Amino acid sequence: xxxxxxxAKGGVGFITVGVVTVDKKARxxxxxxxxxxxxxxxxxxDKFIPTWTKLADTVHKHGTKLIPQLFHPGNLDPTVPIxxxxxxxxxxxxxxxxxxxxxxxxxIKQIExxxxxxxxxxxxxxxxxxxxxxxxxxxxxxxxxxxxxxNKRTDEYGGNLEGRMRFPVECIREIRTKVGRxxxxxxxxxxxxxxxxxxxxxxxxxxxxxxxxxxxxxxxVSAGTVPxxxxxVVPAIGTPLALNSDYSEAIKKVVNIPVLVVGNIKSPxxxxxLIETGKADGVVVGRGFLADPAWPNKAAAGKFDxxxxxxxxxxCTKVGGTxxxxxxxxxxxxxxxxxxxxxPAAKPKKVLIAGGGPxxxxxxxxxxxxxxxxxxxxxxxxxxxxxxxxxxxxxKQSITQITQYLLVQMKKAGAKVVLNQEVTPEYVKEFxxxxxxxxxxxxxxxxxxIKGIDKNHVVTAWDVLSGxxxxxxxxxxxxxxxxxxxxADYIARNFMxxxxxxxxxxxxxxxxxxxxxxxxxxxxxxxxRLYEKKIEAITSAKVTxxxxxxxxxxxxxxxxxxxxxxxxxxxxxxxxxxxLINELKGLVPEIYAIGDADKFGNALDATLAGTxxxxxx
Numbered sequence: 001x002x003x004x005x006x007x008a009k010g011g012v013g014f015i016t017v018g019v020v021t022v023d024k025k026a027r028x029x030x031x032x033x034x035x036x037x038x039x040x041x042x043x044x045x046d047k048f049i050p051t052w053t054k055l056a057d058t059v060h061k062h063g064t065k066l067i068p069q070l071f072h073p074g075n076l077d078p079t080v081p082i083x084x085x086x087x088x089x090x091x092x093x094x095x096x097x098x099x100x101x102x103x104x105x106x107x108i109k110q111i112e113x114x115x116x117x118x119x120x121x122x123x124x125x126x127x128x129x130x131x132x133x134x135x136x137x138x139x140x141x142x143x144x145x146x147x148x149x150x151n152k153r154t155d156e157y158g159g160n161l162e163g164r165m166r167f168p169v170e171c172i173r174e175i176r177t178k179v180g181r182x183x184x185x186x187x188x189x190x191x192x193x194x195x196x197x198x199x200x201x202x203x204x205x206x207x208x209x210x211x212x213x214x215x216x217x218x219x220x221v222s223a224g225t226v227p228x229x230x231x232x233v234v235p236a237i238g239t240p241l242a243l244n245s246d247y248s249e250a251i252k253k254v255v256n257i258p259v260l261v262v263g264n265i266k267s268p269x270x271x272x273x274l275i276e277t278g279k280a281d282g283v284v285v286g287r288g289f290l291a292d293p294a295w296p297n298k299a300a301a302g303k304f305d306x307x308x309x310x311x312x313x314x315x316c317t318k319v320g321g322t323x324x325x326x327x328x329x330x331x332x333x334x335x336x337x338x339x340x341x342x343x344p345a346a347k348p349k350k351v352l353i354a355g356g357g358p359x360x361x362x363x364x365x366x367x368x369x370x371x372x373x374x375x376x377x378x379x380x381x382x383x384x385x386x387x388x389x390x391x392x393x394x395x396k397q398s399i400t401q402i403t404q405y406l407l408v409q410m411k412k413a414g415a416k417v418v419l420n421q422e423v424t425p426e427y428v429k430e431f432x433x434x435x436x437x438x439x440x441x442x443x444x445x446x447x448x449x450i451k452g453i454d455k456n457h458v459v460t461a462w463d464v465l466s467g468x469x470x471x472x473x474x475x476x477x478x479x480x481x482x483x484x485x486x487x488a489d490y491i492a493r494n495f496m497x498x499x500x501x502x503x504x505x506x507x508x509x510x511x512x513x514x515x516x517x518x519x520x521x522x523x524x525x526x527x528x529r530l531y532e533k534k535i536e537a538i539t540s541a542k543v544t545x546x547x548x549x550x551x552x553x554x555x556x557x558x559x560x561x562x563x564x565x566x567x568x569x570x571x572x573x574x575x576x577x578x579x580l581i582n583e584l585k586g587l588v589p590e591i592y593a594i595g596d597a598d599k600f601g602n603a604l605d606a607t608l609a610g611t612x613x614x615x616x617x
Contacts, residue, residue, distance in 0.1 A: 004066075005337075017067070049124055070133065082107070082141065083102065084103060084164075132168075132187050132216075134188065149196070184217040205250055206254075219257065221259060241266070259282075260281065260284050291328050292330065308330040313329050313603060332610075343370065350373045354438050356384065360595070367617065385595075438592065439595050472566030475491060507538070513539060574596055
């Protein structure tokens, strides 16, 4: 309730509540690794009506409409996966596939009734319409019926496009019979499925025209399938701006009802452009409203510097299936709005923050808003910490928005900044703070179990990304996590300027797969790029020795020599840089360590630690 009310206060026109399940036998969506059930909102029983009424009344107070997204998980049902056909379906785990049960005609008729009954409950509850989810291929049952690569039926619910559309159309007719004409139905539809044998925009435009004739009121255009092109369904960092807008423009040409577009629309200026140029009639934003619930109101007031723009980092999707609530690097209070309100401090204190990375900047912003006298002291010549190198790999420039936003907001709140100054015990004695927050970050891990690790041609990923060390043209990257993959992507240009030809890169990773610490959309996009650049990966392997022009790799208990190596890049983790904590003991009443200075984590962990610490001083 708090989450949706905060977005309603922020000025959105309508809120879509996602994946509201209609079948009581399939009311959970299992994640595609098969490890956890995720409980979704339900519309399959009258018992849910009072809570939906409460939510509708809550958002209506702020002039916002409520549109539940009716959904059937189909093959994602954890009990008995069902589908139009028993086509094997991939999962995020390459070793697993799903063989769904093919639906009978009686099953189909029952599910059509389930959709209609669920829609009627939403109308009784006071909602303002429903969204009918038929997007993203294997992600849900309706989309699977409409998909040529998933629907292989030979009865009236398969075959040609009209046959594949029979089930969605009958669902819409059943819904319309139950709710009447004056209750809007919005269709969520993939412009293209983006898999071999999938639906193209020509077919989708035909479908859109068909749906308009069935009386639907608007179409929301997405693209891609799950899991094959999930990096397009949830656009990964570095994917194009408004990447579905060509599809929405094509659909607008064949229908007269409003066409909405979703996908990687990060700024109000971009949204305005899409509408002004006829790409769409309306713009749908998801992750942008996690980052800043007040995005529309700030845009209307011209306060663009105050908008926390989504950086595309993937933290929100990465927590999916972990049991943790949705959250955001830019907005740690996301999904915890009531508990994380910023309350003025009972007694303002003089606060010194050592380090100007994301954890230090967020701590400064929140502490200053609470009324403390805050100074950030950074030993480098600019703020940002590790974000200054995290933005260097291809497609990572939007990460800089984290620093930009926090810097502007902490200064507006009254925090001060001192650059080119290391925090030492002597400096702290002279400064005389009540509180010191140590946000000094971390340093790269240098393994001590690899012979030859101290050779001159061995560098760290930080050295490469910060421009401190040059590399050769035949490179080994030790470590295939996020940092290792991004560094490999960064250095594997097809041609170096002037003298060098192609740079050859091989990743060596101890685990079975590379990129396992990345969220799925980002990982799939990354793996595709590494494949295109012909970057090799040796997995389930360890580097045991580094020679002058070769390395020794142990895989499956056997040593293998890889020759003609002129650079080795280490990307095996980060360790805390926190000596200052012990040095300051007894000098300051309160000392806290946050971010990598406390324990290794990502940008989300950093900003969350910063805000939590600043709220308790």
